[in-house]
Amino acid sequence: MSSTAVILMNLGSPDSTEVKDVRKYLHEFLMDKRVIDYPYLFRKFLVDGIITRFRAPKSARAYRSIWWPEGSPLIVLTKKLQSALQAELDLPVEISMRYGNPSMKAAYDKLAAAHKDLEEVLLIPLYPHYAMSSYETAVEHAVAVHRKQKYPFRIRVLQPYFQEPAYVGALAESIRPYLKEEVDYILFSYHGVPVRHIKKGDITGHHCLQSEDCCWVHSDAHRFCYRHQVYATTRQVAQALGLTPDQYSVSFQSRLGRDEWISPYTAGELATLPSKGMKRLLVVCPAFVSDCLETLEEIAVEGKHTFMEAGGTSFTAIPCLNIHPDWVRALAGWVRAAGEEHPQWKAPAGQRKVAL
Numbered sequence: 001m002s003s004t005a006v007i008l009m010n011l012g013s014p015d016s017t018e019v020k021d022v023r024k025y026l027h028e029f030l031m032d033k034r035v036i037d038y039p040y041l042f043r044k045f046l047v048d049g050i051i052t053r054f055r056a057p058k059s060a061r062a063y064r065s066i067w068w069p070e071g072s073p074l075i076v077l078t079k080k081l082q083s084a085l086q087a088e089l090d091l092p093v094e095i096s097m098r099y100g101n102p103s104m105k106a107a108y109d110k111l112a113a114a115h116k117d118l119e120e121v122l123l124i125p126l127y128p129h130y131a132m133s134s135y136e137t138a139v140e141h142a143v144a145v146h147r148k149q150k151y152p153f154r155i156r157v158l159q160p161y162f163q164e165p166a167y168v169g170a171l172a173e174s175i176r177p178y179l180k181e182e183v184d185y186i187l188f189s190y191h192g193v194p195v196r197h198i199k200k201g202d203i204t205g206h207h208c209l210q211s212e213d214c215c216w217v218h219s220d221a222h223r224f225c226y227r228h229q230v231y232a233t234t235r236q237v238a239q240a241l242g243l244t245p246d247q248y249s250v251s252f253q254s255r256l257g258r259d260e261w262i263s264p265y266t267a268g269e270l271a272t273l274p275s276k277g278m279k280r281l282l283v284v285c286p287a288f289v290s291d292c293l294e295t296l297e298e299i300a301v302e303g304k305h306t307f308m309e310a311g312g313t314s315f316t317a318i319p320c321l322n323i324h325p326d327w328v329r330a331l332a333g334w335v336r337a338a339g340e341e342h343p344q345w346k347a348p349a350g351q352r353k354v355a356l
């Protein structure tokens, strides 16, 4: 695999906590048609006229509260993962962000300049689950930049790994030490998405959200169903940890705007769990593999406040996988498996099998 390299793809953060940088980042993020999927002019009106104008100062304050001396936690932790994986693999590993810096083009350019004989780049989206607004947009963007710039190497993409034993195992091991504490309940809080996105992604046209138990009834729709995939992760992690159904549940955080998002919402759960006797809580956020604004501020600060105000007595936000050794080994194992034409790696349609 001497002519292979890896790119870890994450979401991205603003360049700094200044309102102008946060506004620029939010603009790029929210003008993505896979994130706010309204017709262009309406999206532009919403994003320019309302969201970035009023949200940017508020988001900048939130970023300021979690920012590290080295920069955004999400970027710093992705760089740490890069170093850890590089040490495990002895292959070039770069990082790229869907929004902001370092960009996808910068990562490809760096590899192309440093490794003239590079034949293949393995792309690893740092999203375990498929969502139009996360995994899909990252991959579509990576493919589009690769095509446009006509790089001499080919690319392959790691498929969503929400039920891969190595990911589930790493997640379970990252949670296990916290179960030694006296706890009443574990909340699995995932980033939410609009209900419309789940329905749009239903390739059968008649499965998703058409019944209470859609996510547990086998369907081809599940290949692209974020809701199914997060429940699958949760069930498998719970099984690995020996949790019974009364000891945990799933909720969805980070809702933006007035549309209906998939529920139950995390904030509501945090406000009601103490009254049901769940006063000592662990919260884990498996949709994020690196800690970020949504885990460090929305959960660990705001979420904790909501829960304690409602009568909770202890609240622990479990860190994301970040550079957990089992997670680094999982990634390294998948990269090694790529040498054997493993089905978990897919080439984008239309790409030549052999580099030019």
Ligand SMILES: C=CC1=C(C)c2cc3[nH]c(cc4nc(cc5[nH]c(cc1n2)c(C)c5CCC(=O)O)C(CCC(=O)O)=C4C)c(C)c3C=C
Residues within 6 Å of the ligand: 011, 012, 013, 014, 026, 034, 035, 036, 055, 059, 072, 074, 127, 131, 133, 134, 191, 192, 193, 194, 254, 256, 287, 288, 291, 292, 293, 294
């Ligand atoms: C798990 C993957 C993610 C999905 C799915 C997702 C969907 C989604 N997000 C927004 C809007 C915002 N998300 C923001 C931050 C943010 N989102 C993710 C991941 C997913 N988003 C991460 C990792 C982060 C943190 C970034 C960081 O710098 O730490 C933000 C910005 C912060 C804020 O102003 O609150 C917005 C906005 C939508 C609308 C959406 C699906 C439609």
Ligand SMILES: [Fe+2]
Residues within 6 Å of the ligand: 191, 254
């Ligand atoms: Fe988000």
Ligand SMILES: [Fe+2]
Residues within 6 Å of the ligand: 207, 208, 209, 213, 214, 215, 216, 225, 227, 228
């Ligand atoms: Fe479903």
